Amino acid sequence: DIQMTQSPSTLSASVGDRVTITCRASQSISSWLAWYQQKPGKVPKLLIYGASSLGSGVPSRFSGSGSGTEFTLTINSLQPDDFATYYCQQYHTDGTFGQGTKLEIK
Amino acid sequence: EVQVVESGGGLVQPGGSLRLSCAASGFTFNMYWMHWVRQAPGKGLLWVSRIGPDATRTNYAASVKGRFTISRDNAENMLYLQMSSLTAEDTAVYYCARGTTSGATFFDSWGQGTLVTVSS
Numbered sequence: 001d002i003q004m005t006q007s008p009s010t011l012s013a014s015v016g017d018r019v020t021i022t023c024r025a026s027q028s029i030s031s032w033l034a035w036y037q038q039k040p041g042k043v044p045k046l047l048i049y050g051a052s053s054l055g056s057g058v059p060s061r062f063s064g065s066g067s068g069t070e071f072t073l074t075i076n077s078l079q080p081d082d083f084a085t086y087y088c089q090q091y092h093t094d095g096t097f098g099q100g101t102k103l104e105i106k
Numbered sequence: 107e108v109q110v111v112e113s114g115g116g117l118v119q120p121g122g123s124l125r126l127s128c129a130a131s132g133f134t135f136n137m138y139w140m141h142w143v144r145q146a147p148g149k150g151l152l153w154v155s156r157i158g159p160d161a162t163r164t165n166y167a168a169s170v171k172g173r174f175t176i177s178r179d180n181a182e183n184m185l186y187l188q189m190s191s192l193t194a195e196d197t198a199v200y201y202c203a204r205g206t207t208s209g210a211t212f213f214d215s216w217g218q219g220t221l222v223t224v225s226s
Contacts, residue, residue, distance in 0.1 A: 043218060045216075095153035099150050
């Protein structure tokens with residue numbers, strides 16, 4: 001099974017900051033990676049697929065990069081609405097999620 | 107508007123069975139892979155199962171293989187998950203999620219989820 005590891009588990013930041021979340025795969029997954037945002041009590045929302053393609057309606061301050069085993073989600077100029085938990089997910093083989101990164105207000 | 111709506115969750119005893127349903131609308135259902143994803147209380151997301159557009163291909167997570175069965179009715183735009191031999195570890199919100207037409211297993215539309223609680 002492919003394991004996905006996100007870092008950090010928790011991230012404190014302020015409105016306007018630029019933040020980066022990292023996701024590592026236990027083996028190469030090419031660019032078969034997606035990122036989701038989930039707010040408390042809400043449904044996950046697709047942000048990025050194909051490691052770097054923006055989902056429908058997703059603001060351009062979100063971007064994804066990487067290939068192989070290391071990937072990043074970057075959020076430029078954090079907005080109040082961005083404080084949430086973020087998950088990466090590989091879809092090279094079935095679908096495995098990372099454990100999540102909680103983005104908190106500093 | 108793409109919409110998927112789950113139903114069928116509830117309280118079930120350990121060892122019991124439950125069938126979840128998902129009603130889809132707003133898209134050509136028989137062209138898409140469909141999935142179940144679950145989330146235990148306070149925990150992360152776990153992909154559970156998927157089914158191909160014509161229902162001939164199915165896959166399961168190791169933790170549910172042999173106990174859960176995914177199916178679909180394209181005439182009724184319905185997705186199902188039959189769960190048996192349930193344990194406390196299966197307690198979670200179960201989401202129905204739309205995949206892709208290509209088979210790539212990511213999810214662009216999610217239902218609100220249905221809570222399954224396994225407890226005596």
